[in-house]
Amino acid sequence: MSTMETTRQRLPAAERRESILAAATVVFGERGYAGATTDQIATAAGISQAYVVRTFGSKETLFVEVARRAVGRIEAAFRSAIEADDGRPVDQRLGQAYLELIADRGILLALLHIFSLGNDPAIGPVGREGFLTIYRLVRDEAGLAPEDASHFLAEGMLINTVLALQLHDCDDPDALELVTQACGGDLVRFRALAAG
Amino acid sequence: MSTMETTRQRLPAAERRESILAAATVVFGERGYAGATTDQIATAAGISQAYVVRTFGSKETLFVEVARRAVGRIEAAFRSAIEADDGRPVDQRLGQAYLELIADRGILLALLHIFSLGNDPAIGPVGREGFLTIYRLVRDEAGLAPEDASHFLAEGMLINTVLALQLHDCDDPDALELVTQACGGDLVRFRALAAG
DNA sequence: GAAGGTTGTTATTGGTTGATTACTTAAACA
DNA sequence: TGTTTAAGTAATCAACCAATAACAACCTTC
Numbered sequence: 001m002s003t004m005e006t007t008r009q010r011l012p013a014a015e016r017r018e019s020i021l022a023a024a025t026v027v028f029g030e031r032g033y034a035g036a037t038t039d040q041i042a043t044a045a046g047i048s049q050a051y052v053v054r055t056f057g058s059k060e061t062l063f064v065e066v067a068r069r070a071v072g073r074i075e076a077a078f079r080s081a082i083e084a085d086d087g088r089p090v091d092q093r094l095g096q097a098y099l100e101l102i103a104d105r106g107i108l109l110a111l112l113h114i115f116s117l118g119n120d121p122a123i124g125p126v127g128r129e130g131f132l133t134i135y136r137l138v139r140d141e142a143g144l145a146p147e148d149a150s151h152f153l154a155e156g157m158l159i160n161t162v163l164a165l166q167l168h169d170c171d172d173p174d175a176l177e178l179v180t181q182a183c184g185g186d187l188v189r190f191r192a193l194a195a196g
Numbered sequence: 197m198s199t200m201e202t203t204r205q206r207l208p209a210a211e212r213r214e215s216i217l218a219a220a221t222v223v224f225g226e227r228g229y230a231g232a233t234t235d236q237i238a239t240a241a242g243i244s245q246a247y248v249v250r251t252f253g254s255k256e257t258l259f260v261e262v263a264r265r266a267v268g269r270i271e272a273a274f275r276s277a278i279e280a281d282d283g284r285p286v287d288q289r290l291g292q293a294y295l296e297l298i299a300d301r302g303i304l305l306a307l308l309h310i311f312s313l314g315n316d317p318a319i320g321p322v323g324r325e326g327f328l329t330i331y332r333l334v335r336d337e338a339g340l341a342p343e344d345a346s347h348f349l350a351e352g353m354l355i356n357t358v359l360a361l362q363l364h365d366c367d368d369p370d371a372l373e374l375v376t377q378a379c380g381g382d383l384v385r386f387r388a389l390a391a392g
Numbered sequence: 393g394a395a396g397g398t399t400g401t402t403a404t405t406g407g408t409t410g411a412t413t414a415c416t417t418a419a420a421c422a
Numbered sequence: 423t424g425t426t427t428a429a430g431t432a433a434t435c436a437a438c439c440a441a442t443a444a445c446a447a448c449c450t451t452c
Contacts, residue, residue: 010418010429030315034231038410048431053411109312116308118361119226128361128371135374150377151347154354158346161353165314165324175324178331181346206399206448234440244401249441 013055020045020052024066029109033063033117064126067114070107071130075137077101082142090142091152098156099183102163102193112160158182168194209251216241216248220262225305229259229313260322263310266303267326271333273297278338286338287348294352295379298359298389308356354378364390 011019023045027036038059042049056062081097082090101107115131117123139149162168162182167175168191176187183190207215219241223232234255238245252258277293278286297303311327313319335345358364358378363371364387372383379386 013429016429032228032230032312034228037408039408047429049409050411050413050432051430054430059410112312115357116228116305116312116360118363124362128363128366131357131361131363132368132370132374136370139370146373146377150354150374151350153374154347154350154378157353157357158350161311161327164312165327166320167314167324167327170324172328174328174332174335177342178328178346178349181342182350209399212399233438235438245439246402246441246443247400250400255440 016047017055020047020055020062021066021069024052024062025070025110026106028063028066028113029106032113033120033123038062060122064123066110067123067126067130070110070114071133073104073107074098074101074111074134078134078137079141091144091148094138094142094152095155095184098159099190099193102159102190103196105196108160109164112164155182163194212243213251216243216251216258217262217265220248220258221266221306222302224259224262224309225302228309229316229319234258256318260319262306263319263322263326266306266310267329269300269303270294270297270307270330274330274333275337287340287344290334290338290348291351291380294355295386295389298355298386299392301392304356305360308360351378359390 020041024036024041027041027044030036031040038052039049041062042052045052052062053059056065077097077100078094081093084093086093111130114123114127118127135149135153138144138152139146142149144152159182162179168179168187170176179190180187216237220232220237223237223240226232227236234248235245237258238248241248248258249255252261273293273296274290277289280289282289307326310319310323314323331345331349334340334348335342338345340348355378358375364375364383366372375386376383
């Protein structure tokens, strides 16, 4: 039956987990940890609020898992950029890889919120470890000097901020100039990625 | 009377407002907008929860006021640094001024949370306007080229992140190396300001 | 020294929200 | 086909929280 209802699809637990994690990344990215509700995440994932909580045990556990995934995605993207040597300097390849993560809706925004919760006893350690993991990756595996690695992370934090503030679809010419600087010149591409 | 109780001090409305704003800056800086409660702010300010709300009308109004104040403090610090020409390049003076704002407990952390709420219909515009105000100040009044202004803001965002993550009182040697880079070399000073 | 405005509190409430419980229904399988 | 197992929901609860209201103490000023 189900004339118009998309027949309520049952998924194996593993797939459902992924689907919830994806939805949670977006919602946490938009509203932050405290600002997001498990019900909003459930709606985004197309299931009931109770099931979100039961699948991960608690909102906090879910957020920590989202955080770990987000860091993992960055690692994967950077490793891939390091391996794919196309002649350009490595920091340029890393920068492009980072920018392309904008398209993965919510990851960079979720990351921003994770990093802002260093004070939290449960989430703080995860954020610290994640940030250091990325720093070490950029320094040791990409081979950037500490100073260059630090600059690179700084540019990344500016991109996160600009993205969170949504300066990229702002009319203001100064906003556009700033976004253009932050993304290394290609404003059009930045906007396209952010529009997703 | 009042053998041990510090006799409940009455303040003129204007002073009380400032006191609440100061407390709110710290609490919002630690927990974010959604994560902080008006009761925590009230406790920090030494008054009742109801009075906090009644003084500002709503939690949101209070946060917006905190945001405006935080941006204002940055502006003031930067203008002061621009005027006080001691022979060093202006971006160096600006950097030092920014670092010294760490001691003003909560301002930079509150700023980080403000910037992460670009999606919020009430707070987003305030964050965008504040960020652009600072960009214009650094570009037009300090005279930095767009590229340099952007780099400067990026370094600032890294400082905010490192501060929020509390990497500065971390044992990890990589954390210390990163913080040292972020603060331009003087880790000891950074730590002292953060401990403040 | 009372009147009136100002500073503040206690009590309360309506709305959320994360979590739990008990119950359903679809698929796998013998 | 009937039974078991896994996937998912509806209903509910206790805790929390921002906001309101009604009231109390303080200070000034005439």
